[in-house]
Amino acid sequence: LPHPRLPESWAKFEGRVRASLQALIARPDAERVLVVSSGGAISALVREVLGLTVDQMITMNLQMQNTGITRMLFKGGKVRLQSWNGVPHLERPETRHLLSYT
Numbered sequence: 001l002p003h004p005r006l007p008e009s010w011a012k013f014e015g016r017v018r019a020s021l022q023a024l025i026a027r028p029d030a031e032r033v034l035v036v037s038s039g040g041a042i043s044a045l046v047r048e049v050l051g052l053t054v055d056q057m058i059t060m061n062l063q064m065q066n067t068g069i070t071r072m073l074f075k076g077g078k079v080r081l082q083s084w085n086g087v088p089h090l091e092r093p094e095t096r097h098l099l100s101y102t
Contacts, residue, residue: 013044017044017048018048020041021048021049021079024072024074025074038102039061040061040102042064042070043057043060043064045070045072046070046081046084047060049072050081062101063101064085064102065087065099065100065102066099066101067090068085069087071083071086087099
């Protein structure tokens with residue numbers, strides 16, 4: 001059962017993330033797809049792709065920078081993590097002060 005203050009259980013959340021990943025994999029016509037989400041959902045997606053434990057996923061999530069970019073490659077029904085948590089748009093001296101963490 002979900003925690004009284006949470007909208008869904010952990011199992012439902014993971015199921016929703018897994019279903020989203022399967023929907024992306026099933027798109028044979030998509031060359032590029034932009035997905036905007038929260039750090040928690042992105043960490044759960046990376047967990048699914050890399051086969052990480054929940055503890056490893058939580059460690060990753062605690063290191064995520066706001067507005068970080070994660071790239072995945074989809075080909076032949078498979079998905080691979082290309083890059084995670086990149087912030088090239090904030091790495092200039094005049095924008096470094098904008099870096100923050102989830």
